[in-house]
Amino acid sequence: MSEQAPIFNLYQGNQPLLISMPHNGQAIPSEIKATMTETALAVPDTDWYLDKLYDFAQAMGVSVINPTYNRYVIDLNRNTNGENLYPGANSTELCPTTAFDLSPLYQEGKKPTEAEIARRIDTYWQPYHQALAQEIARLKAQHGYVVLLEAHSILSHVPRFFDGQLPDFNFGNNLGESCQQTLIEAIEAIDFSPYSQITNGRFKGGFITRHFGQPSQCVEAVQLELSQATYLDEQTLSYNQTKAEQVKPKLKALVSSLLRYAQQQSQEAAK
Template sequence: MSNSYQLHQGSVPLLISMPHNGQEIPQDIASRMTSAAMEVPDTDWYIDRLYDFARAMGAYILMPRYNRYVIDLNRDPKGVNLYPGANSTELCPTTAFDLSDIYLAGQQPDEQEIAGRVEKYWQPYHQAIDNTLQELKKTYGKAVLLEAHSILSHVPRFFEGQLPDFNFGNGDGISCDAELLAQVQALDYSPYTMVTNGRFKGGFITRHYGQPASNIHALQLELSQITYMNEPSDQYNEEKAAQVKEKLKMLVQCLINFSRC
């Protein structure tokens, strides 16, 4: 446990990381942000609520306290763009998904402040990921990491048109065993659409920690928020969520089964 994240201890070799689930902004940062940014519109809304069933299934669950506007936990700390040539937000974002400014004029973080945020917020979360995966591997001989994300179905900054519902990524094959991906792809996601390694191939966490040769397998799911929310608002839709949860339960069980074999 840390004051910057929560780690639920599980009983199976599956860790579900939710790096964009946090909503808080420290006051010293909030005082320099725009009123629109204070609403943290680019949050992966309700991911903890959507995966609440996973605790009873034995999964370890890791969630940050603070919002991605403080620091993006799924970015390379050196600021490397994982999608060369594509429009992407920074390690410490200065613009929202709609390209509006996050900070008041002249109030963006400088290099020294960004380094401080890496140490204070980024490092503890990643240490928790690494420690947990190593513990699971030592105990069970294998570890599986599910990177749980969500995003609006329409974000022109990042992709054209409407995003598929289930967007899986394993870094074009590098972060998990091909058999695991095949089992995930073989599940029945209907009536939802599904794609693998499309616009979202897995962020820094998936690509960095997924080491299938060492029996650590990582997979990212970017879920379209239209499957469980009343877009374009941030309202949770119970009926929609109940339906998509059945598919998520199926996915989590698949990952658990793989982790045990």
């Protein structure tokens, strides 16, 4: 069945920095909606409003990509082989069957089959990842170096995944594998107060960060899992303008720091 909406939206900037928001999409195709529960149709586990939070990035010349469709259709930040990125921890599948609160996403007997999962990989996962790869290649050809920011957000309390309250800014670089320590040091030099921050805590970077972050190939990647308590009314999942205006300068400082770092690395690569 052909889709009316594009699979993703890509803004191509002119700087060596790309922001990916793989869980920002909210749409669910009609034929999948027909198999889902009321819980699923409300898409509560969306990385809400990230495009709005980072709306300053395009004016800085930063490339931005985000999907149209929701993570309940297919999780773009998972390996298609179904690998659990956090062995021993509770995790959602490539095509999730339960919400973060463990409530079912599909009506009885209507979970996606292997054939349906394969179709979703071809229809939704592959185009996004192909676009990511092509944009990274374009920027690398232009600048010699690329930094990828994987932008995510999550509720501050999700017992399924972590105990207690999540720190506000959760950075991950796959325990040092997806970017150099100098990039982490540049991030940690930012004054995030009054917000809390941690590196490689509960979130160490998902599949995209781990797959594309290859410092030896002049591509570095870091993930930010932002607590939604910093910009949402978490009970209603509604955008809180006052909160957002307080946290956005910290996000802009982060993007500015990543951009400076990427530009410096590009200059080094050109020598």
